[in-house]
Amino acid sequence: MSLTEGHILNVWIFFSVFLRFGIFTDGQIVYSITEEVNPGTAVGNLAKDFNLNLQDIERRGFQIVSETNRRYFDLNVKTGILLVKDRIDRDEICEQNVKCSLPLEAIVNSPLNIYRFEVNVLDINDNSPIFPTAKTTLNISELAFPGEQFALPSPFDADVGSNSVKSYKLSPNEHFSLDVQSGGEPSVSAELVLQKALDREKQPVIELTLTAVDGGKPPRSGTMQIIVNVEDINDNIPVFSKSLYKARVNENAPPGTSIIRVQASDPDEGVNGEIVYALVNHNNDKHVDSFLIHPETGEITVKGDVDYERKNAVELRVQAKDKGHKPRPALCKVLLEIVDINDNVPKISVTSLVNTVKEDAPIDTMVGMITVTDSDAGKNGQVTLKIQGSASFKVQNSYNNYYTLVVNGPLDRERASEYNVTITATDEGTPPLSSTSVITVHVSDVNDNAPRFPEPVINVYVKENSQIGAVIHTVSAFDPDVGDNARITYYLLESSKSGPVTSMININSDSGDIRSLRSFNYEEIKTFEFKVQATDSGVPPLSSNVSVNVFILDENDNSPLIIAPTYSVHGAENANVLICFTFRGFVS
Template sequence: MIFQCVVAMGRDGQKGPIWIQIIALLCSCGASAAQLSFSVPEEVDKGTVVGNLAKDLQISVDELLKRDLRIVSGNSKRFFDVDLRAGTLFVCDRIDREELCPHTAKCSLNIEAILSNPMLLHRIEVQITDINDNAPSFRQKEMTLNISESSSTGERYLLPIANDADTGNNAVKSYKLSANEYFSLDVQSSGQHSESAELVLQKSLDREKKSVIHLTFTAFDGGKPPRSGTLKITVQVMDVNDNTPIFSQSLYKAQVPENALFQTSILTVSATDLDEGINSEIVYSFIERGNFNPKALFSINPDTGEITVIGKIDYEENAAYDIRIQAKDKGTPSRSVHGKLLVEVIDVNDNAPEILITSLMSPVREDAEVGTVVALVTVTDKDGGNNGLTDATVVGPVPFKLKLNYKNYYSLIVDGPLDRESILCYNVTIIATDEGSPPLSSTNILTVDISDVNDNAPLFSEPVRNVFVKENSAVGSTVSCITASDPDTAENAKIRYSLLDDLSKNIPITSIVNINSETGDIISLQ
């Protein structure tokens, strides 16, 4: 069932409609009789109605009150409660989506409504929708750029990007630079987490005419109405360190194996400066961008440009790192250039294959045909490349083998005759090995029981038994006992005895003696 209701009070205390969509999914499953799903924006006022529990659960308000409806939350903080007189679920504390679910697109709170007499539990999922309650912000409110008056038009200066705790359309969407005659703004985006903003010099600077330029760099989100955050940029026009360092490459590429030891050297970046003396001495550093701080994993020698490992590198967490580096001279004012470094993480075979057994058909009939499926087997490996390629096989002399269905999906099938009377069950060992160097492997042992079929005839303890009967033996006396055995089990092993008449004689044997069908006792009848 889908309901919609209007909440009359907004976040700022002013009256305005807030539409809340309610989806109620009712099912019967023992003590958990129903599941409800509601949606409410974050930051709504305390007392905001989320949904009508009495209506959605089809229970009267009086019954809710009698059965002491209670709201139970798994969180240490309680966000919702129930108005037993109205039968409604309402907000009882401030809900901040960014605090509950930082950096995630979906946010929900799971609570339970419990009724007594009889006890009945209803699961409730409340989707917390994002509102544009956070403005974009920069880590610093102000920054200063020292730019030489001899800088050439077209030169670029990397700007910090803004962060916004909101998600989706409410996140940062655009940037704007205040109107001026010297600089333009170039914003480039090549996907999530790879956005950059640069000041581009459009007109030559002249310190004697204008020594300080004030700019405002504004970030806008996509909310309606949009919110914004600003960064005040002060450009100090400096005199005559007129050569900017130049990296030897526009893009550096390096490879590092995962789990590399600390202080492992990756590569050395190099920049040159055509100036002389202190104006040509260069200091290297990383540029922090967004939420990724290269200093957590790597170190760059400020004098030599050598980059080394100082943190744990894990291919399974991140296969590559896009890093910005800076070369800055020691002139007054200093000049700097930024470059790109792409570090590719080489996978190391540090994860053994994992074997998952599903749909085990046990026991297996002893007359099962070759090719009968006994179990489904899946092999996975978290590593990449050849390190993630696996092969699986059955170990030892057992009448089973693995059949490859598709990639890492196998069927364990019967590969030979089964005889329960010889072997009641098999411990089948499956080994999976990857193609890493050195290879890693893992094993999984599953027990396959063999069930009986009636494939064995009873056997007498003796092929011929001579029985001598005394004359005048009492009628009903036991003159002998015949025994037989059957290697099968249960019903297949139960034996019944009977006599066969010898047609070559005139007197039927059954007129002289009889045999107990269950015990095999031969009884005299004359």
Template sequence: MGFMERGIMRTKFPAWQIFLWWHHFFLLWSTIDGQTRYSIPEELKRGSVVGNLAKDLGLVVSELHRRNLRITSEAGKQYFSLDLGKGELVVTDRIDREELCGQRPSCLLPLELVIDNPLQLHRVEIEIQDTNDNSPSFLTKDKVVKIAELVNPGARFPLESAQDPDVGQNSVRSYLISKNEHFKLTVKNQKDGRKVPELVLEKPLDREKQPVHHLILTAVDGGDPVRSGTSEITVIVLDNNDNAPQFERHLYEANVSENAAPGTEILRVKATDADEGLNGEIEYVFGELTDDQVLSVFYIEPSTGAITVKGILDHEANSLYRFDVTAKDKGSPEMDGHCGVEIKIADINDNIPEIIVTSLTTPVAEDSAIGTVIALISSKDPDSGDNGKVTLRLSSKSPFKLSPSVSNHYSLVTNGSLDREKNSQYSVTITAADSGKPSLSSEKTIRVELLDVNDNPPVFSQPSYVVYVKENNAPGKILHSVSASDLDLGENAKISYSILDSKVQDVSVSYVYINSDNGSIYSMHSFDYEKLKVFQIQVQAKDQGSPSLSSNATVHVFILDQNDNAPAVIYPSSAALGSLSHQRMPRSAKAGHLVTKVTAVDADSGHNAWISYRLAEATDASLFTVNLYTGEVRTKRAVSEQDDSSQRLLIEIKDDGEPVQSSTVTVSILLEDGLHEPILDLRHKLSEPSRKTGRITLYLILSLASVSVLSLVTFLILAVKCIRSSRSSGSCCMRRSDCDDYKNPNRNLQIQLNTDGPIKYVEVLGGDMLSQSQSFRSCMSPMSEYSDFTLIKPSSTTDFKEVISVLDASLPDSTWTFESQQVSI
């Protein structure tokens, strides 16, 4: 019959009308409280378009695939999908409103749209409109009603209500009874909106005339097209027991807490019967059509009508129970009465809030701006009222905060600066607490990892390094290793080393190279302390980040002196031409007579340049002695007539280095009589006109003038400094080595006056013995009418030898002398 009705309706309502009706719902959408809502009928075909989400949400269709637009549904089952090419929401599965929402008047299917880059959340509600796709039906197709023949007209007999899964206009609207002369049908409206049909006796029954009556009960819904269902009612006419039990109320209502223990009495129903004896004894039972779920949680005491808790109550599973109770007497025939019972299950706070992480973005760049969305979080609590009202909060200090979004949704966003070097990851604990009493809560920990960015430059272990290297080192030998560290990770912390520049006295040189991987610095040349004492290297450490960061450090390389130079003899000058020097001495010389002075220099420094003189061999060791430090050769005693006229001395010159370096010089001394008039010989030589002597005389005049000027300037400088020093310290020194040289040990100024024997000389020494030194000497003879003056400014040992060679060839050995003294501080 139902199939036929549907066939008739298809004939009655053309397909174009149905299409227009569906089209009306496809186009119906609205935005409520920031949420997009679409309304569609149930049972839509797969592939039907619900709406254009891209257009309605203001999204660019071409960016949907890149931004990874996706749908999540709280229903668990996916009924919809997105056409990323068009931005349309499409039906992908059969939607049965009755399956989703049951008898609820409003059926909303919430969807969450999650979009990345940037992270966004949109809430969409799909309202499922009911269609009249279910016909009313009766659980019992054949209903038997027993009525005593003596029952008076007007008696009412409740019948079974038809069930229709549809809601609203599509649910059961009316009942019809087949035509008969004894009964009519009335409909009783319940508080919950149900319509309960009742059979009303209009004319007395006569069992003897008609013991059984057959009726057809029809339930009709209000849909378009109309649907209906039927049930066959069989009325059996009973004899005798003519009073049925009557309840005090038609409907009993009660409330019970969902945590009520089994055996808890909820309420008592009560009915009375005017009959006596067995016809008046009443027994209470659940109605014939009582649902099994009701039978599983409630129990009715047959004799008292007390309804008690039998099973476990759960407000979240079912908050309201409706059922019928029948009161039967024990008469013959038995008669019964009916009433309705409505029990509401009161909610208690027995469900812990649940935290749901909808979307989580990790790792997060450590330079993310404040307000960057990390995760989308929602909460759920099946309880109702305050028991289901959930509040989320962060229970630990972290640079994050929860920002409320739509409904019970929150966004976890950054609330401060992030630094991976301090914290590489955060454990963000979120606490959800409801408003029940007592409150229930739960926690969920989200682990947020930080993505490294190149925000830390490499840092050297020291801002500057000091390296000491011995001279004469082998090329390619490692000098030192520098190291730098970077707090970043990966390529951002991978360091390469390079040399920006290496300088000697602000002049760039190329002495070293560096291993770019480990920072080891190698020499490219062998160093010579006498040529190079110190140089600087500018080293750079650079990471591989983008953009890369770098830092610099300075490496000071000091060359350590080695004793690799033997003392060089610069006087007697004959030593420049060979190892033999010829000197003359009068036999009238007394003890302590200055014969000559051996002068040597050592290119090394420090102890390696400390020179000592020793008489190694002598023709007569008792006649001569050599000063250990000055190299002066003097007579130890007066010369006698027995002494050989030719004396030979071998003088050894040693430094203080390790190992010791030495050199020797041989001095040949000729003892002559009448050598007490050397000035006459000198005057004789000078009177001989020659081009060479004239040139030397010019040199002496120029030297004398230069030394005079220099001596005057020197004395003035010393006087000024002594005056300043006396004001501050009350003392003055003639030697700068006692005061200024303490601060600058590489410079000295020495004035020395010697008056040994017939030779008079003054020395002015200045400069740095380790660099080019300046030495000025005035050599004069008191017996001469002339002032013989020699100016010597040597720049090296070779220069000394060249000048001495010229002077030695021009002047007698007894008329001049030269002294070079090394001063070490």
């Protein structure tokens, strides 16, 4: 490489790196960067452009999530800068589309949010025009009229825009010039034009060099050698009624469907005036193979698959050639517009679906992202998204065909731990086409239920003289929550009526077993009461109480007891004695 070429390359690399910029289009950030830049080249500052706090983007897991285009880019979570990760070949990714836009998505968690942006990959002039053959041969009559045109193979240039083929050059000669068709035409093509009559006896073979030049800076070029064999043939060429025909055909039209008829005439007589029509396809365009022309009538019909989504317009080059001993051709163009029909069902894609949604999630809490695509055009590609029969969720249109699934009503895990949300996408075609997707949303528990006892009051009956440490009753509460929110601990609460009870009983905090700490004596205490509190382990914890009444049952554990008698003496002679007996512990 010369010093001048090296200098130009450095300037170009410098220009490529700094050509990127961030703009907002319809609320979305768009960056631009040229293809083939070195890995590590900065594309844009996502943290700055999305107003994210640089200190916590790493903690929140800021990352690129787009499946298709993620391999080309990397995100520095410490600086928030989007970097080129891998070599980007625009010609490979977008072929010859004028715009090469890579849609990307990034997400952050806690809370979950998704950011969409695009990176436009700008073309550089890294491809030269290439002709399909290095040499082409033309057989031209010496009686050809000046102004007669001859089709030439068109070169292919993988670059687009200003870097594609823009001009042609023909090596200096006295017989031929070029007719370059560019303005208003679908492609830049060149045809050989005869400027001066040929004389086979003076020069039977003419060798020309055709050069195709693109519009890059610096420009690139490709060449093809043209061998013109000068021959004696009839002296009139077919003439088309139009140089350019236009027609429309519906996609998916069946084979044999008639599209248009071209017509050419030749004033010669006999076989020199009989015309044969053919389609010229020097570039081996596979879309041209979907059509057929009748060699005698010039009627163009459908031959194969016609698909609007694959190609919305096709350019045909029709040749009319007479049947003379040395036939002479004429050319015209036919522009076929492919009309879209509603033959594609909308596709639903769910991205960034959260694992679970809390049952106390507020309205408009985002659950996931939904993308709807329809390859059709116009109304056939306009899609409406609806939820079928679910009042707890709704979809909101966030950007073009991007939607968010959000909470639309109260959730209750105890009633439904998961929701199957049915989403239907319907286009506006006639008749409309639709597709359905079911999204399962899992609901996580919050501590919104206190433990519940079966009854507000529990009566317990205990025989006196029962064994110390025996279980006199087991309390049990139910909590419909799950996990720690349903793990219950039991506590004794003193009663103001019965006084301290912890000396008489205790409770197992896990099982709810109430055990006696002493043997009860019906003659000393007949009843006492206390409360038991059940508390869950949620944050914050919830609790409820139950009153427990303990009744001591009497047993026959006392013998009769004689109390000292009472008596009186009335005179020595007559002693009337009154004896009183009192019996205790007698059970009839």
